[in-house]
Amino acid sequence: MDSKSLTPLRIVVIGAGNVAFQLSKSLSRAGHIIAQVVNRTEANAKLLASMTNCGYTIDAHKTLKDTDLYILAVPDGAITELCSTLPKLSGLVVHTSGSTSLDVLSPLGKDFGVFYPFQTFSKDHEVNLTNIPFCLEASSPSCLDLLKQLALSLGGNPIEMDSKQRQMLHLAGVFSCNFVNHMLAIAQILAEENEFDFQLLSPLVLETIKKALDGDPLKFQTGPASRGDSETIKKHLALLSRMDDDLRDLYLSLSTSIMNFKQS
Amino acid sequence: MDSKSLTPLRIVVIGAGNVAFQLSKSLSRAGHIIAQVVNRTEANAKLLASMTNCGYTIDAHKTLKDTDLYILAVPDGAITELCSTLPKLSGLVVHTSGSTSLDVLSPLGKDFGVFYPFQTFSKDHEVNLTNIPFCLEASSPSCLDLLKQLALSLGGNPIEMDSKQRQMLHLAGVFSCNFVNHMLAIAQILAEENEFDFQLLSPLVLETIKKALDGDPLKFQTGPASRGDSETIKKHLALLSRMDDDLRDLYLSLSTSIMNFKQS
Numbered sequence: 001m002d003s004k005s006l007t008p009l010r011i012v013v014i015g016a017g018n019v020a021f022q023l024s025k026s027l028s029r030a031g032h033i034i035a036q037v038v039n040r041t042e043a044n045a046k047l048l049a050s051m052t053n054c055g056y057t058i059d060a061h062k063t064l065k066d067t068d069l070y071i072l073a074v075p076d077g078a079i080t081e082l083c084s085t086l087p088k089l090s091g092l093v094v095h096t097s098g099s100t101s102l103d104v105l106s107p108l109g110k111d112f113g114v115f116y117p118f119q120t121f122s123k124d125h126e127v128n129l130t131n132i133p134f135c136l137e138a139s140s141p142s143c144l145d146l147l148k149q150l151a152l153s154l155g156g157n158p159i160e161m162d163s164k165q166r167q168m169l170h171l172a173g174v175f176s177c178n179f180v181n182h183m184l185a186i187a188q189i190l191a192e193e194n195e196f197d198f199q200l201l202s203p204l205v206l207e208t209i210k211k212a213l214d215g216d217p218l219k220f221q222t223g224p225a226s227r228g229d230s231e232t233i234k235k236h237l238a239l240l241s242r243m244d245d246d247l248r249d250l251y252l253s254l255s256t257s258i259m260n261f262k263q264s
Numbered sequence: 265m266d267s268k269s270l271t272p273l274r275i276v277v278i279g280a281g282n283v284a285f286q287l288s289k290s291l292s293r294a295g296h297i298i299a300q301v302v303n304r305t306e307a308n309a310k311l312l313a314s315m316t317n318c319g320y321t322i323d324a325h326k327t328l329k330d331t332d333l334y335i336l337a338v339p340d341g342a343i344t345e346l347c348s349t350l351p352k353l354s355g356l357v358v359h360t361s362g363s364t365s366l367d368v369l370s371p372l373g374k375d376f377g378v379f380y381p382f383q384t385f386s387k388d389h390e391v392n393l394t395n396i397p398f399c400l401e402a403s404s405p406s407c408l409d410l411l412k413q414l415a416l417s418l419g420g421n422p423i424e425m426d427s428k429q430r431q432m433l434h435l436a437g438v439f440s441c442n443f444v445n446h447m448l449a450i451a452q453i454l455a456e457e458n459e460f461d462f463q464l465l466s467p468l469v470l471e472t473i474k475k476a477l478d479g480d481p482l483k484f485q486t487g488p489a490s491r492g493d494s495e496t497i498k499k500h501l502a503l504l505s506r507m508d509d510d511l512r513d514l515y516l517s518l519s520t521s522i523m524n525f526k527q528s
Contacts, residue, residue: 018486076488077495099496119468120486125475133464159464168458171500172451176465177472178487179518183443184473185481185525187436194432200397200423201440202477204383208441209448209473211389213466217449222282222384223442224340231341232363236435246524253517254443260510261449 006149010035010067012091013052014060014082016044018121019096020073024052026129030153036065060086067091069150070108071115076100083107092143098170101163102137113138113147116166117156120177130155135166186247193243218261225255226262270413274299274331276355277316278324278346280308282385283360284337288316290393294417300329324350331355333414334372335379340364347371356407362434365427366401377402377411380430381420384441394419399430450511457507482525489519490526 008031013024016039024034034052038060039045049056057063064070064087072095074082079100086108093108094115105112114137121127134151136158138144144160151158161169184205191198211220224232233255240248272295277288280303288298298316302324303309313320321327328351336359338346343364350372357372358379369376380399385391398415400422402408408424415422425433448469455462475484488496497519504512 075491075493077493099499118464120472120475120484122475122484122486125484127471132467161460165458165460167499167503168454169460169464171503172454172460172465173468174487174500174515175447175454176451177468178485178489178522179447180444180469181472181476181481181485182518182522182525183439183447184476185485187440188481190432190436190439194429196425196429196433196436198479199477200382200433201436203396204437204441205444205473205477207391208384208445209469211384211386212445212448213463213469215462217445217452220384220386220389221442221445221449222386223438225442227339229339229341235363235431236438239431239435246521250517250521251438253514254446257510257514258442258446261446 006146006153008032009069009150011069011071012036012038012065012067013048013071013073014038015071015073015075016041016048017073017075018123019117020071021048021051021123022121022127022129023071023073023096023117024048026127026154028052030155032150032153035067038064064089069094069146071096072105080104092146094138094147098135098173099167101167102139103163106139111139111143113143114163114166115147115150116170118169118173128155132156133159135159135161135169137162137166186250221258221261223258225258228259228262270410270417272296273333273414275333275335276300276302276329276331277312277335277337278302279335279337279339280305280312281337281339282387283381284335285312285315285387286385286391286393287335287337287360287381288312290391290418292316294419296414296417299331302328328353333358333410335360336369344368356402356410358411362399362437363431365431366403367427370403375403375407377407378427378430379411379414380434382433382437392419396420397423399423399425399433401426401430450514485522485525487522489522492523492526 010033012035013020034054037045037049037056042058045056068091070093076097076099079095089109092111093105094113096116098116102114116135118133134156136147148158187201188198237248240251274297276299277284298318301309301313301320306322309320332355334353334357340361340363343359353373356375357369358377360380362380366378378401382397398420400411412422451465452462501512504515
């Protein structure tokens, strides 16, 4: 345990997706005990349970263990339905969703909270949670304090945040992770189709990110749209039209948005 | 000089924008001699000339010096016009443009080439050219060899590439630099408007980039669009509608594009 003040918790993990996998493994490594994995798809439940040395169940309503903490790491859209099928729980219940309010958990018991690790997770890519912001919200100061200690025990950076602010952070995360990754996926396709090495992009991407994370990406915008270079934009649209109309439209939307930002 | 085989070159730099500034400073540091700066706007010409200890002119046609190398570091759209106003040149003439073909330089003399540093440049942000790809093309093998030596003298990574391939790399650069930066600029605005620290995004962005540059961003796409989570997409569109219709449309275009990639 990184944090001296928190005794190891016994935890039930509900869900067996990317977040459940990475969080469970990190919790185990930090000395906590995964007491049970709950998931409707047996294969995933079994795999995660075997990795964290615990049992699993596919039926939360019937066979849920009594523990200190229940982590609902299921898709955002499944949380509300899950809450209606679970029994009342005596331990602290948290969800890990950026876009779901705290209140949806209130039917489950008196102690509930949000434990949202602000990171991107894939099952087959180990993630280090050191310094990751954990956005926390809870039904009481004591629950909030427990979640802070839990985040610290994982090496994370606990941040108290209400549901409104957390959903805006989540939205910012979609732009700066999912959409950024999509831009690089498009670059990857361009590299494959035109037979140049995708790694040629690496110094450019790293410099872009370094400058942007210095704190003012608006100031450092460069490129054809930023300098109003309509000739180059036209050339690029023509190149993309030969490949894919959707990519051409996306290029145009992005360029227009950059130009609008310049003017505002 | 990093490269033993190249004696310092005397260079005229035409242009005084971001690329001209950073390239001139790097060339000077590597031991080359900037003999003259040429630029229509006197203030910028004077500033760059003073930084590289040389003279300047605002009239290329009348007072251009005789040198080994002429670097046309002007906006892409200005290259063709500039070529029609310059006199015939005895030295090697290169442009630094990703999207402009080699041929446009042929009226200027028998030795011409492309010297395209694949990086993003800002006047007030020092850039390290070590390992930066320099995409090269030239009118003859000996010119190409000189450009290779020049790139190596800057610590760069010389890559021979024809005009077609270079313009596709440039297009990939717009996606992976300009558009990536725009995603982060939008995240910056969301942070400012909702009073959370933009730096909270840093671990997420760094992890996203690390995974993507491992070579397969298509595989590591996550987020609401990737998992077909229409509820979260709807929530995000509603949040953005309150702020800005253009941002809402952009979010929708990007999400649709991610979904199309999943299906293809």
